Amino acid sequence: MSAARRLLSQLIPPAQKKLDFLEATRRQKVWGNTVVTLRVRSYPKSKDQRVSLVVPQWHKVRLWSEALRRKVELEMTNDTLRMIEGLGGLDSYLMKTPESQLRSDTASAVKWEVVTALRRREHMASLMSGKGTGTGAAAAPAVSSGEVTV
Incomplete structure (x- = not known):
């Protein structure tokens, strides 16, 4: 043993x-x-x-997600919260952390939502700028330094 x-x-x-x-x-x-x-x-x-x-102390926190445009409620430790702040927020923490290191079904689900929202936003931006079907070129929003305002 x-x-x-x-x-x-x-x-x-x-x-x-x-x-x-x-x-x-x-x-x-x-x-x-x-x-x-x-x-x-x-x-x-x-x-x-x-x-x-x-055991670590657990805290229920609500963090803002820029990609989802809403607060996400998670339960985490102080170390994880400091890591999220150090990386620049919840979205960047989830995007930079490999799935194997997340070790959380909740975090994996939120990461999937963030990735889906970002891809959807990129797709809509490409359609509106005329790259997609070609029909959205007339109604393209203002573009500055690669960012699209919606």
């Missing part, structure tokens, strides 16, 4: 409940680089060991 499995088998009951809850809800939260750690406390007099979990 590996050391990690041995420690997990020694979890105190409240920590075991926490671990079961995390396992059940882990795909609904945005983790970022956050990890769950085990804390082992040794008591020399009784030669007893207590193993507990150190």
